[in-house]
Amino acid sequence: MTTYIPSLTLPSAVFEQPAVSVLVPLALGLGVGYSTRPTQAQKLARELRQPPGHPPPQYFGPVWSFLYASMGYAAYRAWTAGMESFDxxxxxxxxxxxTLYTIQLGLNLIWMPLFFRLGRPVEASVDIVALTGITAYLAYIWGQVDEVAGWLLVPYIGWLSFATYLSVGVGHLNHWDFEGKEKDAAREAKKEE
Structure with missing residues (x-):
């Protein structure tokens, strides 16, 4: 069981205002997405063998935007309900x-660089499995504080489960090695610049 660890937790100001709670994960997710060079990531994704049922790359941005906003709003609701409670x-x-929210957000934000930038599918898959477990536990914990906050995390958990399938599937289908494909995608990206 985790406990409250102030040094591993976002400042309370992030949780106290709904706009800040929603914008922080959105901004961080957007920043990581753009820093991972989306064009190169999409090219690499096209070069990798994909498991059945993988969605087109253009779906990921809108889905993640919705999920970041809903997780941020869940954070605001749970924090507010908890801090205003006499219980x-x-x-x-x-x-x-x-604390769990901060940890899961960190795990969420490192997945894309691990998978696309560093080409480390094993580490990215371990990361997303841990992320999914922590988020499920977070939904359970926050659901006891504010039922709506717990339910707001359910679509996120569902998407993380699907993303775990994709991450492990891509890793497996490509023999857990992106080395040659990564260089090809980088060369193609430079040609287009």
């Missing part, structure tokens, strides 16, 4: 959830 247990759960 000490709910206060503790809200704080514990804030």
């Amino acid at each position: 000490v247990r709910k206060v503790q759960l809200a704080k514990q959830g804030a």
